[in-house]
Amino acid sequence: MAALKMFHSRQFAAATVRSLLSINRWSEINIKKNDYSVYPPYYVRPVYKKEQQAALKGTEEAEHLAHAPIKAARNNETSSVFHDEFLRQFTNYIMKKGNKILARRLLEKSLENVKRIQLERYHKAEPQDKVGMELDPKIIMHKAIANCKPLLKLERIKRGGATYQVPIPVTDKNAQWVASKWMLEAARDKESNAHLPEKLAYELLDAFNNQNGLILGTCYQEETGFTQAMRSKSSLCSLQMELNIDHVNSLHRQAIVNF
Amino acid sequence: MVVTGSSALLSRLSYTRNVLKTGNKGLEVLSGSFSRLAVTQRFYTSNNATENESKPGGAVAEPEKISKAMKAYLERARKHDEFIQKETLEFNVGKRHLANMMGLNPETITQEDIDESIEYLFPSGLFDKRARPIMRTPSEVFPKHKAAEFDASGRPLHSMFYTTKPNFFQVLYDIVEATNLLKKKKLSSRNASMELGSPDEFNLTSSMWISKAELEQMLMEQLIDRDYNDFVAALERLVQYPGLNQVQDLLTKYSKRRMNQKLKQTIPPLEYNSDDRPFITIPNCMRKSARAEVTVLGKGSGKITINGQNILYFNDVQAREQVIFPLIFTGLSGSVDVVANVSGGGQSGQAGAIRWGISWALRSFVDPETVEKMRIAGLLKRDHRIRERKKPGQAGARKKFTWKKR
Numbered sequence: 001m002a003a004l005k006m007f008h009s010r011q012f013a014a015a016t017v018r019s020l021l022s023i024n025r026w027s028e029i030n031i032k033k034n035d036y037s038v039y040p041p042y043y044v045r046p047v048y049k050k051e052q053q054a055a056l057k058g059t060e061e062a063e064h065l066a067h068a069p070i071k072a073a074r075n076n077e078t079s080s081v082f083h084d085e086f087l088r089q090f091t092n093y094i095m096k097k098g099n100k101i102l103a104r105r106l107l108e109k110s111l112e113n114v115k116r117i118q119l120e121r122y123h124k125a126e127p128q129d130k131v132g133m134e135l136d137p138k139i140i141m142h143k144a145i146a147n148c149k150p151l152l153k154l155e156r157i158k159r160g161g162a163t164y165q166v167p168i169p170v171t172d173k174n175a176q177w178v179a180s181k182w183m184l185e186a187a188r189d190k191e192s193n194a195h196l197p198e199k200l201a202y203e204l205l206d207a208f209n210n211q212n213g214l215i216l217g218t219c220y221q222e223e224t225g226f227t228q229a230m231r232s233k234s235s236l237c238s239l240q241m242e243l244n245i246d247h248v249n250s251l252h253r254q255a256i257v258n259f
Numbered sequence: 260m261v262v263t264g265s266s267a268l269l270s271r272l273s274y275t276r277n278v279l280k281t282g283n284k285g286l287e288v289l290s291g292s293f294s295r296l297a298v299t300q301r302f303y304t305s306n307n308a309t310e311n312e313s314k315p316g317g318a319v320a321e322p323e324k325i326s327k328a329m330k331a332y333l334e335r336a337r338k339h340d341e342f343i344q345k346e347t348l349e350f351n352v353g354k355r356h357l358a359n360m361m362g363l364n365p366e367t368i369t370q371e372d373i374d375e376s377i378e379y380l381f382p383s384g385l386f387d388k389r390a391r392p393i394m395r396t397p398s399e400v401f402p403k404h405k406a407a408e409f410d411a412s413g414r415p416l417h418s419m420f421y422t423t424k425p426n427f428f429q430v431l432y433d434i435v436e437a438t439n440l441l442k443k444k445k446l447s448s449r450n451a452s453m454e455l456g457s458p459d460e461f462n463l464t465s466s467m468w469i470s471k472a473e474l475e476q477m478l479m480e481q482l483i484d485r486d487y488n489d490f491v492a493a494l495e496r497l498v499q500y501p502g503l504n505q506v507q508d509l510l511t512k513y514s515k516r517r518m519n520q521k522l523k524q525t526i527p528p529l530e531y532n533s534d535d536r537p538f539i540t541i542p543n544c545m546r547k548s549a550r551a552e553v554t555v556l557g558k559g560s561g562k563i564t565i566n567g568q569n570i571l572y573f574n575d576v577q578a579r580e581q582v583i584f585p586l587i588f589t590g591l592s593g594s595v596d597v598v599a600n601v602s603g604g605g606q607s608g609q610a611g612a613i614r615w616g617i618s619w620a621l622r623s624f625v626d627p628e629t630v631e632k633m634r635i636a637g638l639l640k641r642d643h644r645i646r647e648r649k650k651p652g653q654a655g656a657r658k659k660f661t662w663k664k665r
Binding site for chain 2: 101
């Protein structure tokens with residue numbers, strides 16, 4: 001009865017494990033990207049908002065989601081109407097040493113201050129100015145960050161032994177991060193005695209109204225970046241093509257055109 | 260007993276690939292000589308090639324013309340045949356003994372009976388099922404091998420024999436042929452300015468390419484990762500072209516249907532308590548170190564009880580948000596009650612455990628479409644992520660100490 005056996009062949013086990021793991025057709029190729037994740041690489045991120053799911057209906061993406069295993073939604077993601085993807089991100093930018101409770105409190109306090117200041121201004125304003133005055137701190141926050149978004153960033157490029165500072169267009173995501181970083185740097189400025197919530201509220205409102213140093217700084221940066229571009233060997237044509245993007249803030253464009 | 264009868268031999272045999280093929284050209288040539296799948300594996304380091312006498316059977320008419328390679332191969336095949344016959348005999352005898360031992364009918368004993376008996380007689384504490392003792396027919400236990408890839412005079416049958424992976428390269432060749440065909444058609448139709456809007460019958464989203472292991476089994480050849488990547492890349496290049504229904508045979512051969520995730524779940528029916536209220540209790544809700552038991556009751560008013568307190572049990576707003584996430588997602592926040600007992604872990608973990616428990620229970624309260632929506636929202640997946648341990652010799656889980664020369 002020698003056929004009574006134990007399968008202890010390493011290769012057999014390896015082959016079976018491989019066959020169990022390889023579910024997505026991309027998995028075998030991209031397996032290295034996701035090395036440390038507890039999820040196998042074919043797991044996809046959840047779509048946790050109802051509106052987003054409704055928007056996906058009938059698309060190829062929805063079909064893909066129906067067949068793919070989904071990761072668990074993270075503990076700072078919810079389908080609540082009060083949840084905002086950018087605010088979630090910004091909380092993490094504020095956070096120091098993993099203290100998310102404090103970071104969230106600071107952000108909420110900042111938005112509360114924005115609301116208070118704006119309401120005060122609203123009540124003090126002349127009746128004709130009251131029309132169309134933005135009072136929603138969330139919208140003010142989004143607009144303020146959009147106003148601070150840079151168009152270009154300087155990248156060090158080495159050509160023939162010399163390093164050139166070449167301005168290159170930034171992606172929207174990168175611009176958002178840089179704008180948020182500048183906003184926080186301004187809010188954390190040690191010179192004033194105000195705490196972060198007060199300072200951030202003023203910075204946000206100034207940026208919303210296109211009138212603070214941060215905006216001017218952004219413009220200045222872009223001007224100098226443009227100068228660098230002309231001095232360096234980078235092709236001006238491709239840059240000008242990039243500048244024709246629709247969502248470019250008019251102020252930024254004007255700054256560059258004026259130059 | 261006989262558990263380790265020839266396990267040493269088995270481990271040697273199974274160290275090579277488990278290869279299987281039915282219609283091989285080698286068999287066609289020498290099909291009369293033997294009636295089984297044969298071998299060209301390197302571990303048969305046979306000195307049989309020098310032997311004068313081989314018993315290939317009656318079909319080979321001119322033994323003096325047989326090459327040494329073929330002779331050796333036939334010898335190996337004969338030995339393998341004998342070995343399998345012996346093993347089969349032993350298996351059948353063993354099966355009868357086992358039936359007598361267990362008080363079963365030796366004539367009608369089935370493989371399920373054998374499995375049950377083995378589990379009873381050799382209880383194993385090993386976790387992996389594949390590591391536990393088994394008793395199967397030798398054909399299932401011992402690997403099958405490729406038939407001869409060369410004819411009686413030693414000439415290879417396949418033009419790609421010297422690549423050592425002829426079947427694999429043949430597959431790549433076929434895929435590229437198909438790609439070129441579609442490419443040509445696309446170009447010609449563009450020249451003729453024809454409409455190419457016909458919907459492809461082959462649905463790519465609901466299918467996926469076969470895995471490396473499956474491809475290896477299909478081809479009876481061991482592949483490296485780069486080979487498999489080439490295979491996938493070739494297929495991806497193929498599916499970029501329109502008119503995939505023309506190469507549907509090829510695509511169905513190398514892809515498999517992806518199971519719709521919706522069909523995988525079994526949802527328990529609602530239970531009813533003494534007040535005739537529907538309820539579901541989910542024990543062992545876990546997240547990080549937190550453990551919870553969550554009961555969701557229907558016909559409620561949205562009351563949440565966590566360890567005897569209301570939702571203010573959590574100081575953290577984010578934790579409160581997480582508890583009500585499944586309720587607001589399904590729109591049942593006003594019509595069900597939640598009772599949760601939770602221990603261990605911190606606020607975030609406890610909230611996560613309760614969130615999962617509520618979601619898992621709500622499946623019984625909502626329609627299948629909503630369950631699918633909850634799955635896509637990531638509510639039904641248990642979050643297995645835990646804190647990663649600190650490593651010795653570095654500052655944290657990943658962070659390294661500052662490098663100093665000395």
